[in-house]
Amino acid sequence: MNQTPTLLLKTAVAAVTLMGAAGAWAQVAGDAKAGEAKAAMCIGCHGIPGYQNSFPEIHRVPMISGQSAPYISVALQAYRKGDRKHPTMRGIAGSLTDQDIADLAAFYSTHHSAQAPEQPAKAPSAAVAQLLERGACASCHGANFSKPIDPSYPKIAGQHADYLFVALKSYNVQGNPYIGRANPIMGGITQQFSNAELKQLANYLASLPGELATKPQPRFR
Template sequence: MNKLLTTMFALAVACVTVSAQAQKVTGSVENGAKKTAMCVGCHGIIGYQASFPEIHKVPMIAGQSATYISSALAAYKNGDRKHPTMRAIADTLSEQDMADLAAYYSQLGMKDASPLPANAAAPNDSVQALITRDKDNSCTKCHGANFSTPNDGTVPKLAGQHADYLTVALKQYKSDGHGIVGRSNAVMGAQAKKFKNEEIKALASYISGLPGDLKTVPESRFHRAD
């Protein structure tokens, strides 16, 4: 009898697992394009600046990986990222909405993009020392040697991203316990806390100057193509 119950339980678990996999959300570029109303006001304007938690350009998200965009939105929704505006927006999104938006932005502006160089420009000695400060967990171990080839979909492309945004983001990982500006991520928190703010700025400045896929693409319904 016990053997029968064990077998039935195993089958039930297997069925649940298969069902969960079958229900995995797949994003639609077409549907995502219809859901950008709350995104374009900041991410669709070239050079647009936010003022919280300090003045900085909003991140470029066109060309970012879909998996990362989805995971970032989920982090805002579940509170791992505390930014009030982004949390409020993420709270209105379903898992399907996140997947659709991620699919849309991951391909936006990529159709005519030029191939990236195989190797990034070498940093100066001081920045190189920052990148490899933790030899077992250097920045390039996750983000790639050129900062645009992450080792995992949940890791963002960083090359070419705005330096002031990168600085703010890294400082937020240092403030993971803060109620309205922190970011909770065990890996990034441990890494960011090893750097002084001026070191973060130097690292961000180098990464922002690298060629990358990221860009801001103004939407035609709000901006004329003159």
């Protein structure tokens, strides 16, 4: 076979999707109103614009308002299972039932911001374009990086650059009990890049208009 690595990667991604990637998230009906009542443990970080996490390095916590419910469910389940290693998030996710996760996912998915344009409003540099092509990023996350081909994949356009950089690097961490993410597709992708290249990707994706936001919560309920 004389296929290029990028073509092989796209083929693998398509195969995983066709095999039912969406089935990875629990088919539990979520209640957004119930999720709002359960979000007290989330708003201390995700409800404060610009809030920073110091582990494993200083970075802004991700914007989760506007993500799809399936993605939020998958992420929380991965923290609960330990496939995503982060002491604070694992402790929180470990306290949640499947119904709690579904309710929180439904709640945060209702926080829509402006709809992202069909195509990126800012063209990448030639160097970044090559990195995006090598990683086949649009194959999963959509041409505008806000319309993933599977609802359990994240929207990444407009996400904080420092968070994206930390998240991308974490897929390359092996054997650390506190840091790392187990995902065979993303692990295969990120291993192709240096940290400097991952930072270039993160900075470009963060510069795009997206559908994510930090929605401040009322101080008193």
